[in-house]
Ligand code: DX5
């Protein structure tokens with residue numbers, strides 16, 4: 001398997017200084033630089049919280065060369081998701097619970113030049129989606145209820161990760177398993193062991209005063 005990827009979530013960063021907050025997790029003396037920057041788009045409808053949308057993502061894209069991973073926690077993803085890919089986001093994940101037609105949304109994202117990701121809330125089964133995995137580049141397994149940073153990791157979702165790992169490896173699919181929510185120095189090892197490829201971490205990276213050191217620490221624990 002490829003080396004573990006670290007994707008800091010700017011949800012816990014200073015929104016008035018996003019360019020410097022992102023630069024703080026780029027290449028540093030302690031880490032080669034994060035793999036993706038995770039941007040949480042919330043519409044106060046799919047989740048009870050509001051963050052930012054396409055205009056801010058467009059500005060972020062201009063401010064960094066690090067691939068941007070958009071996590072759309074919004075209703076009607078078919079209408080909005082392709083625009084994020086067109087703008088230049090590297091990966092665009094939308095939620096399984098937000099659409100009846102995940103295949104069309106994924107195909108539209110790919111047609112717009114992005115990687116397509118499927119988000120799965122903690123209470124949602126992955127079984128109905130196992131046969132459409134080739135439509136996706138990433139499976140985003142939520143390990144907290146989406147909407148807020150700083151919540152407690154839900155270890156029970158690791159059963160879904162193990163099941164996905166088995167299917168992906170068995171069918172030799174090129175699909176990344178990404179986990180989002182409550183990832184920290186005390187939870188990342190169990191997630192890595194279950195088979196996660198890409199680790200989102202918000203408060204664990206931006207909650208303190210040395211984001212680069214936290215990234216290096218998480219990467220070391222995920223690699224061990
Ligand atoms: C929550 C977001 C996460 C959030 C994670 O709905 O999807 O990306 O930033 O924050 P932590 O790592 O603090 O749980």
Ligand code: ZN
Nearest residue numbers: 009040071180
């Ligand atoms: Zn997220």
